[in-house]
Amino acid sequence: MNPQEYRTNRARFPQEELQKFQGKWVAFSLHGDRILASAENLADFDQRLVAVGQDPEQVALEYISSEDLFLGSGELT
Template sequence: MNKQIFRSNRAQFSREELAQYRGQWVAFSADGRRILASGETLECLEQKLAAQGNDPQEVVLEGVPGPEEDTFLGAEELR
């Protein structure tokens, strides 16, 4: 995985796009272009990835802070 490419692509997701995942874990494709799955827990997310045939070791997992948390990273914070 190329971290620079991932960060550049991941930064394209706006705060509004990520808002639907607040309080959840998401799995980004290794290149950061797509969200492959989401889940309330890491275990749930890993089960979804396995059901899709995706290896959790080959994706990037990220927790999206919930509405009660101060930090929320959208594209503008990652540039």
């Protein structure tokens, strides 16, 4: 995982897409350019990832809160 690539791609992720996941845990690809799975709680998360063919150890886990929907310009650098 390249942290700079992840941060750059994550900051560019469409806000309207993130709104669909507000209040949920999401698994981003290690590149930060797509959501692989989501769940309302962590107890279900690994099962959902395995069900869609993803290794739970190979994703970036993040909780999407309302604050995440308004990234500042600092996130783009």
